[in-house]
Amino acid sequence: MSFINYAAREINCKIVYYGPGLCGKTTNLQYVYAKTNPDLKGKMISLATETERTLFFDFLPLALGEIRGFKTRFHLYTVPGQVFYDASRKLILKGVDGAVFVADSQPAREEANIESLENLQTNLVEHGLELSDLPWVMQYNKRDMPDAMPVEEMRKLLNPTGVPDFAACATSGEGVFETLKGVAKGVLSNLRKMGI
Amino acid sequence: MFESPFAMREKAFAAIQVIIDELVVETGARGILVIDRVGQLLSRTEKMEEFDTTSLASLAAGCVAATGGLARLLGEKDFPSHFHQGESGSLYINRVDERGILIVFFDRDSSLGLVRLRARKGSAALAHVFKESQKENEAKSSPEHSAFANITDEEIDNLFSD
Ligand SMILES: Nc1nc2c(ncn2[C@@H]2O[C@H](COP(=O)(O)OP(=O)(O)OP(=O)(O)O)[C@@H](O)[C@H]2O)c(=O)[nH]1
Ligand SMILES: [Mg+2]
Numbered sequence: 567m568s569f570i571n572y573a574a575r576e577i578n579c580k581i582v583y584y585g586p587g588l589c590g591k592t593t594n595l596q597y598v599y600a601k602t603n604p605d606l607k608g609k610m611i612s613l614a615t616e617t618e619r620t621l622f623f624d625f626l627p628l629a630l631g632e633i634r635g636f637k638t639r640f641h642l643y644t645v646p647g648q649v650f651y652d653a654s655r656k657l658i659l660k661g662v663d664g665a666v667f668v669a670d671s672q673p674a675r676e677e678a679n680i681e682s683l684e685n686l687q688t689n690l691v692e693h694g695l696e697l698s699d700l701p702w703v704m705q706y707n708k709r710d711m712p713d714a715m716p717v718e719e720m721r722k723l724l725n726p727t728g729v730p731d732f733a734a735c736a737t738s739g740e741g742v743f744e745t746l747k748g749v750a751k752g753v754l755s756n757l758r759k760m761g762i
Numbered sequence: 763m764f765e766s767p768f769a770m771r772e773k774a775f776a777a778i779q780v781i782i783d784e785l786v787v788e789t790g791a792r793g794i795l796v797i798d799r800v801g802q803l804l805s806r807t808e809k810m811e812e813f814d815t816t817s818l819a820s821l822a823a824g825c826v827a828a829t830g831g832l833a834r835l836l837g838e839k840d841f842p843s844h845f846h847q848g849e850s851g852s853l854y855i856n857r858v859d860e861r862g863i864l865i866v867f868f869d870r871d872s873s874l875g876l877v878r879l880r881a882r883k884g885s886a887a888l889a890h891v892f893k894e895s896q897k898e899n900e901a902k903s904s905p906e907h908s909a910f911a912n913i914t915d916e917e918i919d920n921l922f923s924d
């Protein structure tokens with residue numbers, strides 16, 4: 567649920583990075599954080615376990631620029647991918663304006679990708695949303711892995727409706743900003759559609 | 763259905779500021795924040811400016827969400843208020859309505875009892891402002907009032923033109 571502040575002329579939107587455990591959601595945010603001008607970002611907060619697995623969420627506030635005199639701000643969140651943190655994932659989807667599904671390109675994670683995407687759909691329903699209502703994009707991450715599945719194959723499996731998709735390597739940063747721009751565009755277009 | 767955005771105009775902000783500025787005096791608290799359930803900061807009293815209020819807002823909303831989740835698992839509708847006690851500073855968090863959250867940061871100059879009492883009154887006043895604000899937005903949701911209804915693809919692209 568975006569928040570429009572007419573007094574400060576600001577619009578705030580919430581973007582959630584979703585995907586199976588260890589697919590690289592936190593790494594995406596870390597890269598965005600590392601490469602963003604300090605004036606445009608706030609602190610990155612990571613609620614993580616001692617082994618750096620996300621426990622509740624990561625949070626990164628970003629400012630993108632102005633549109634029609636309104637400052638656009640995006641709050642990026644990641645969910646914890648481990649299966650047993652489902653209750654937390656559900657909570658983080660509250661008020662989501664756009665999502666990035668980060669898929670892991672390793673063949674061994676094929677099932678985990680599918681399960682996590684289905685889990686996203688199930689959890690959105692709890693918030694009264696369908697995945698098809700939500701602006702979202704697909705990221706095929708870990709393209710640098712020698713055994714990475716062909717993008718075509720992943721697309722067929724995970725993106726049959728053809729939402730914008732991006733090949734990425736979050737550790738080197740390839741595709742990370744393209745993905746973020748893709749989802750931000752989707753969110754802004756959706757605001758336009760809603761006549762905000 | 764997609765949840766419609768939460769919009770607030772000058773009048774509502776001014777009303778919220780008056781409420782929390784009064785509340786901070788009445789309670790002797792160090793500071794007060796009002797945030798929405800998604801973790802966006804709506805308003806703060808002056809002394810909160812020294813803290814990272816963006817992060818505070820996001821974490822407090824996470825905290826309220828987690829507490830609400832606990833409540834539902836235990837068959838309660840919600841735990842509408844909670845309290846975190848520190849050695850010198852403490853935090854009292856109160857759900858205002860389905861959209862807003864009131865956060866009071868206080869120390870030994872105040873007390874939980876006083877904060878709780880006044881926060882209840884303050885929350886009711888805030889809930890009223892939110893309701894009025896929503897009414898106003900519904901009245902203004904025609905195309906001539908909308909900021910984004912006719913933005914172009916080019917304008918969206920320009921946001922990313924670096
Ligand atoms: N080779 C390679 N490793 C990656 C890539 N992206 C992330 N990783 C690594 O994968 C591991 C897990 O990354 P995280 O970003 O913590 O994964 P996550 O999705 O946040 O995991 P959870 O918090 O458990 O849900 C880390 O060791 C990363 O360095 C990538 O594109 N290529
Ligand atoms: Mg993580």
